[in-house]
Every structure is written in C-alpha cells, then in structure tokens.
Amino acid sequence: MNKLYTPSLEVAFLERGPADGRVIIFLHGFPDDATGFLPVMNLLADKGIRTLAPYMRGFGLTTFRDGSMLRSGDTASLIMDVLEIMDVLCIDRATFVGHGLGARTAQGLAALYSEHVERLVTFGSYAIAPPNKDLLPTYSILQENWYELLLKTPFAERILEDDMDRFARYLWSIWSPGWCATEREIALAGVVKSFMTQDFVEIVLSAYTGKGHDARLSDIQTTLSARPRVTVPTTIIRGGQDPLEPPAYVARDEVFFTSIKQKITWPDVGHFAHREKPAAVTEVLLNAI
Numbered sequence: 001m002n003k004l005y006t007p008s009l010e011v012a013f014l015e016r017g018p019a020d021g022r023v024i025i026f027l028h029g030f031p032d033d034a035t036g037f038l039p040v041m042n043l044l045a046d047k048g049i050r051t052l053a054p055y056m057r058g059f060g061l062t063t064f065r066d067g068s069m070l071r072s073g074d075t076a077s078l079i080m081d082v083l084e085i086m087d088v089l090c091i092d093r094a095t096f097v098g099h100g101l102g103a104r105t106a107q108g109l110a111a112l113y114s115e116h117v118e119r120l121v122t123f124g125s126y127a128i129a130p131p132n133k134d135l136l137p138t139y140s141i142l143q144e145n146w147y148e149l150l151l152k153t154p155f156a157e158r159i160l161e162d163d164m165d166r167f168a169r170y171l172w173s174i175w176s177p178g179w180c181a182t183e184r185e186i187a188l189a190g191v192v193k194s195f196m197t198q199d200f201v202e203i204v205l206s207a208y209t210g211k212g213h214d215a216r217l218s219d220i221q222t223t224l225s226a227r228p229r230v231t232v233p234t235t236i237i238r239g240g241q242d243p244l245e246p247p248a249y250v251a252r253d254e255v256f257f258t259s260i261k262q263k264i265t266w267p268d269v270g271h272f273a274h275r276e277k278p279a280a281v282t283e284v285l286l287n288a289i
Helices: 034-045 075-088 101-112 139-144 146-150 156-162 164-175 181-189 200-209 215-225 278-288
Strands: 002-005 009-016 023-027 050-054 094-099 117-123 234-239 260-266
Touching: 002 075, 009 034, 009 075, 023 034, 023 075, 023 101, 034 050, 034 278, 050 075, 075 101, 075 215, 094 101, 094 278, 101 117, 101 215, 117 278, 139 146, 156 164, 156 200, 164 181, 234 278, 260 278
Parallel strands: 023 050, 023 094, 094 117, 117 234, 234 260
Antiparallel strands: 002 009, 009 050
16 A cells, blocks of 8 residues: 555555556546456556556545545546646556546546546446436436435435445445355455545545535536547446446447547446456456557
8 A cells, every 4th residue: 555645635545567667547436446456457567567546535545634625526626636646646647447436537537638648448438427407317227326316315424324334235236246246245345444434425425416516626527517528549348237337328438439449348247347357457458558
C-alpha cells in the first residue's frame, strides 16, 4: 500500500511495475475497491507496464485532509482527484481503465481532459450522465437498476451504515451469477473493510443521488450533464451475464464513443470481468496500448 498527498486528499493507492514503464491507471467502482485490479496489475507488471489503482475518496485508507471539506461524490470531484494524483506523481498522460463509478470517472476524464488520456478501457456502457430526462427508461432497465433507486430512498443511509456487508454480497451475487461462489466470497471478504470509513456513506449517497455537488466545480459538472462525447481511442469490455448491460445501452455505444477500437463481450462473465477473467482482461489491455 502506498500513500500520496494531494491538495484535498491523503490517497491510498496500489502500484505495480517499473517506474519508467507505460502507465495504466485503474479506477474502481461501488461496491468494490482497488484490490479488484491486483491480478491484472501483477500480470501487466511482468510485461513492463507501470500500473496504479487509487482508492476512491471515502473508500479504504483514502481520507480528506481537511475535516471541513464538502464530502462530494460527484463526477467532477472524482475527476479532479485523479488529475491531482497525476500531478503529484508527475504523470502527464496515461491509459485509463474504469469500472462502475470508476468507469464514469474515466469516461468523464477522457471527454473533458483528453490531453491526459492516451486510451480508455471501460467496463460497460457510457455512464457520464443519465439519458435525456424526456426519454422514459424501459421497465426492464428500471428493474435492473433498482439499487440506484434504493440509494435515493430514506433506507439508503441505514443500509450503507449498518448492512453494507449483506448489500454488497447480494449485489455481487446477482451481477456476476456465474462467478464461483467461493472465489466471490473470498474476494468480498477483502473488500468490505474499505466500506468502513467515516466518509463512505456520504460519498456514495452523493454519487448516486446527485446531492452534495461541489459548487467550485459546477461548470465542470454542468458540462458532464450535457453528455459529452468521448473521442479518445476506446475499448469496451462487457460480461454477457451482467444485468446492468441491457441491449439498449449497447446499441448507443457509437453515439457516445467516437473512436471505438474494440468491443468485447464474454458470455460466461458477469459484472466483474477484471476479477472473473483477469488473464483475458490483461491480454485486452496489452493489445489496447
């Protein structure tokens, strides 16, 4: 485990590979943490690639330096975190790999700050902003995204504070139904401690409810809300068993990603492709860069 200090955060991060190697930065989602990328990072390190995976604000040992700072989980804040991390490490450009909330962040970074993004590898569909509010979602999409609706209810805070272990276990089980249950439990046991922080609940609620925006970043958040296109070279990885990737989302890839180099769907994989199929993900990344 490594640590660095940005103007806003004390950031815990994982790092593998030579200091002079080409850089890949991995951004994790919810409910997960940076350790999910370790199998892929270790394989890439053997190929001479430098890899980094920071713990997102509110997760694990990443903490706020200022106790009075707004606990915002909006995409603009998460993007600024990544840019500040790159600045501290003197990294100007990198390939980004994002999953879940991390995919939203990586896509937003690629759309607004493409000069810092060599390539993008995203697990799943365009996620920078929801579809136009004038377009009603299908009921099947609402059904699969029930957890996001739950996080907007009065029950959310209590679940995140008192029942996060069971909540995460249930989400993992339905999102990756084909993943070996024993392997899934072992992986989850190493992750749940990252949810036991004083800022976790506030950050997650902000990320999923849209509340708690940092007013200093309002211009960036407004630009993100307009659903900007991603123009950098992009690889999209999906699991065929992932219920969060309905055909309607797949169909709009070319609308939002204007430089798709490869689209991959593994039929036997669920939501956590990097955990379920690390060797195959590594091969995709090596080909992408």
